[in-house]
Amino acid sequence: MRQENELIRLDNVKVTYPAGTEALKDINLSVQKGEFMFVVGSSGSGKSTFIKTLLGEVKAASGRLLVAKHDLGRMKRRELPYYRRTLGVVFQEFRLLDDRNVYENVALAQRVIGVSSDKVRRNVMQMLEMVGLDERKRAYPKELSGGEQQRVAIARAMVNRPSILLADEPTGNLDPKNSWEIMNLLEEMNQLGTTVIVVTHNNEIVDKLKKRVVTLNKGEIINDEVQGGYIQ
Structure with missing residues (x-):
């Protein structure tokens, strides 16, 4: 693929933790605009470190x-919060604010970057419709199922x-x-042009979707x- 479509590039990236453990070893990887990519591997393979490195939480x-x-x-520490706002991030634990309803949880992401109230309302409702929760906008996280909470997190x-x-x-x-249902939503987001990177240990999903699969083992891409599958 042409380099102009390259969105993420890692050249010989190495991450070492204070105890001396090499979490990532000379990682070379290119991700293009619009790709859907799985990152898989056993516990301790470097999957979480890979995500943290992309987020700037861990420095190479x-x-x-x-x-x-x-x-x-080369990014300064004070620049990191602004950089992270350009990324969408979904975690296993949902990380919703319990004292805010569905609408407010989604709207907060817009308000911190100064979007006007009218646009916030329009954008939030559009996203809630996409994830099928527009009629539950006033519900609080504790009133939602796990699947619904993750849909709010995606919105x-x-x-x-x-x-x-x-x-x-x-x-x-x-x-x-x-x-x-969550994977179908992520595919929908990808079809809209978003580059999606999913770290997972769910071999059934990986094998069935036939997307690009990067397998890590002891910090190395093996x-x-x-159109890969899950390697045990």
Whole structure:
């Protein structure tokens, strides 16, 4: 693919934790605009570190990391919050605010970047309709099922129309039915042009969807397939 379509690039990226453990070893990877990619591997393979590195939560010891033209190695600490607002992020634990209803949880992502009230209302309702929760906008997280909470989290992650959506074990706390509903939603977001990267240990989903699969083992990429499957 042409380099102009490249959205994420890692060149010889190495991450070392204070105890000396190499969490990522000389990672070379290119992700294009509009890709849907799974990152898989056993516990301790480096999956979580990979996501944290893209978020700027962990800094590479060496190598170069470019995300949407941002050079994370040269980024100042004060710039990180603004950079992270350009990404959509979904976690296993949902991370919703219990004292805010569905609408407010999603709207907050718009308000922190200064979107006008009229646009907030329009954008939030559009996203809630997309995830099928527009009629539950006044409900609070404790009144929702796990699947519904994750749909709110996806709406919150996508309301600012990020070019990249990072999902760290998005189905980890869900039953099979809700897991597939969440994956279908992520596919919809991808079809709208968002680049989606999903870290998961759900081999059934990975094998069935036939997306690009990057497999990590002890901090190294051991396999990278365009229409791959889960490698045990």
